[in-house]
Amino acid sequence: MTVLFSTELIPHGLPFNPQQLKPASNSSSHHTPLVSCLSHESSKDIIRNSRNNQKTWVSAETKPTHPLSFDFKESHLMKLLNRSCKAGKYNEAFYFLECMVAKGYKPDVVLCTKMIKGFFNGRNIEKATRVMEILEKHGEPDVFAYNALISGFCKMNRLDFANKVLDRMRTRGFSPDVVTYNIMIGSLCSRGKLDSAYKVLNKLLKDNCKPSVITYTILIEATILQGGIEEAMKLLDEMLTTGLRPDMFTYNAIIRGMCKDGLVDRAFEFGKWVEGEKLVSEMVSKGCESNVVTYSILISCLCREGKVEEAVNVLKTMKERGLTPDAYSYDPLISAFCKEGRLDLAIEFLDYMISDGCLPDIVNYNTILSTLWDKFKALEMILEMLSKRIGPDEITYNSLISCLCRDGMVDEAIELLVDMGRSRVQPTVISYNIVLLGLCKVHRIDDAIEVLAAMVEKGSSRTKQLTYC
Structure with a gap:
């Protein structure tokens, strides 16, 4: 062989x-060990x-x-x-x-x-x-075995070996299928080699193998990242001419690309998000219902652009269509309210989210905790987190330490830092920075030097990132 x-x-x-x-x-049932019988x-x-x-x-x-x-x-x-x-x-x-x-x-x-x-x-x-x-x-x-080998080499970034397997398939009488080509195209796109991915697409067409919706969706996502939405829309048109119907993943990629290229701004100049609504309507007309991800992309994009009220309207539309928002749908809104200083609305949305049957995650709580100045409200929120079996992470600890330092409760902040070191969440340079800044503000320089020494001893030697006073 x-x-x-x-x-x-x-x-x-x-x-x-x-x-x-x-x-x-x-061999007999009773025998002497071999080595003992030899000279x-x-x-x-x-x-x-x-x-x-x-x-x-x-x-x-x-x-x-x-x-x-x-x-x-x-x-x-x-x-x-x-x-x-x-x-x-x-x-x-x-x-x-x-x-x-x-x-x-x-x-x-x-x-x-x-x-x-x-x-x-x-x-x-x-x-x-x-x-x-x-x-x-x-x-x-069979083809599935060769596909597994090609996929493995692609994941290991050994595209040269993957191409050898592809050639070997042909010499042994196997025709690569669309899955084979999708593996190759996906691997090349994930490494930013879009030109090589298009060459594989051309090879696919020469082999009389029809590309699938997945093939085009992979290329559309990669094209948006490297070439912009206009090139991706051309690819979508090409896909439609072949008789393929885009699915929700294809449309979500296009919507994400439109948001990335700032089409939302241009559309809002006319008082209406024309392109987005047109695309969602097109999805529905083609029998491809928009999903939670679709609306979450729109909400996130609108919040980034500061159009929070429009984002709230998208959330309402989403619910009217029978879709249940998840934590990713609510988080951009909560974050936007916090950035605008409307903390009461952020907490109200968190409560509304819970009453709507959507359990918040650690990101939702941390978003609010990072802007809370009231230590009692912060502790109350952490207790609520724990009651829902959501464990605190580094950001949670840092938010509470910061809140205590702002209130002049530096000793309590140091105790929390020590407790943090005993838990599964270890303090980072940022955690020490917050405590050091708090100590310096109350002119406890000697204590700050001790905390700095403890940090260096613990192994966090990146002292250049520290805040000095």
């Missing part, structure tokens, strides 16, 4: 000898021979964890292989795979595909490649 990749790039595992699995034919010279010969005969060695890494009987049938090995794959023990599964082929059994393509994915998830390129080589030599690989 032709080796899939050069051994200089990917060294193969040690050879496997099936003879090792066969028990001695004349000193015989022992040396055995050791010397075992060192020379490397084919009888099997890596301990791949040995199974449960006791084995060496008189395996194909069904037994298949069950053990399947069980190991389900348990995520892919090294053990690889051992059973080698046992199967050593006995002349045909490997199962589905389990081999699962092993390839598992080894790539564990960043073990060598084993993933060996599984494919075994499958090619002793079994029947």
Whole structure:
């Protein structure tokens, strides 16, 4: 068999000898240990021979964890292989795979595909490649197995190997499908190689393989990031001419791109968000209902532009259409109210959010806590968080420490800093900065120096980021 990749790039595992699995034919039930029955010279010969005969060695890494009987049938090995794959023990599964082929059994393509994915998830390129080589030599690989190998190489940023697998598929009589090309295009787009992604698209078309909605959506998202919304709209038109119907992911990408390119500003000059409404109406007319993500994008964009009232109207429209807003829908509004100093409205929206059946997350609470000046309200909100089993994070602690320092309660802030160090959330440079600034403001310079020394001793040596007074 032709080796899939050069051994200089990917060294193969040690050879496997099936003879090792066969028990001695004349073994008795009661016997003396082998070494004790040998003379000193015989022992040396055995050791010397075992060192020379490397084919009888099997890596301990791949040995199974449960006791084995060496008189395996194909069904037994298949069950053990399947069980190991389900348990995520892919090294053990690889051992059973080698046992199967050593006995002349045909490997199962589905389990081999699962092993390839598992080894790539564990960043073990060598084993993933060996599984494919075994499958090619002793079994029947399919497009799904090759796609798993291509996907793995793409995730490991080895596009050169992915292209080699693509060529090998063709030489072995397999035609890459749209999933194969989508994997390649997605990998190239995620690395900013849009030109190369379009070359793969052209190759897809030459192979008489029809692109899917996913193909175009991937390219539209990448084009928006690198070329702008106008180029993406051309791609959308091309997609429509092929007879493909955009789905909500496609439309959401376009809406996000329009917001990114400032089309909201131009539309609002006419007193109405024409482009956005037109696009949402088009989605509905084509049978593609806008979802929570669609409206959340619009709300976030409007809040960034300072058009909070319009964002509230979008939230109302969303609810009128029977959609339930989530934490991502409410957070831009809460954040916008906090930035405008309308803290009462932010808290009111948080309460409305809870009454509407949407549980707030840590981001929603932190947004309000970061602007609260009243330590009692801050503590009340933290207690509310804890009652909902939402644990505080670094931002929560820093907000409360800042609130205490502003009220001159620096000793309490230091106690909270110490408690923070005992919890799973460790204090950062920002946490120490807040306390140091609080101490300096009340002219406790000696205490500030002690806190600084404690910080350096703890390992946060980035003192250049500290606030000095």
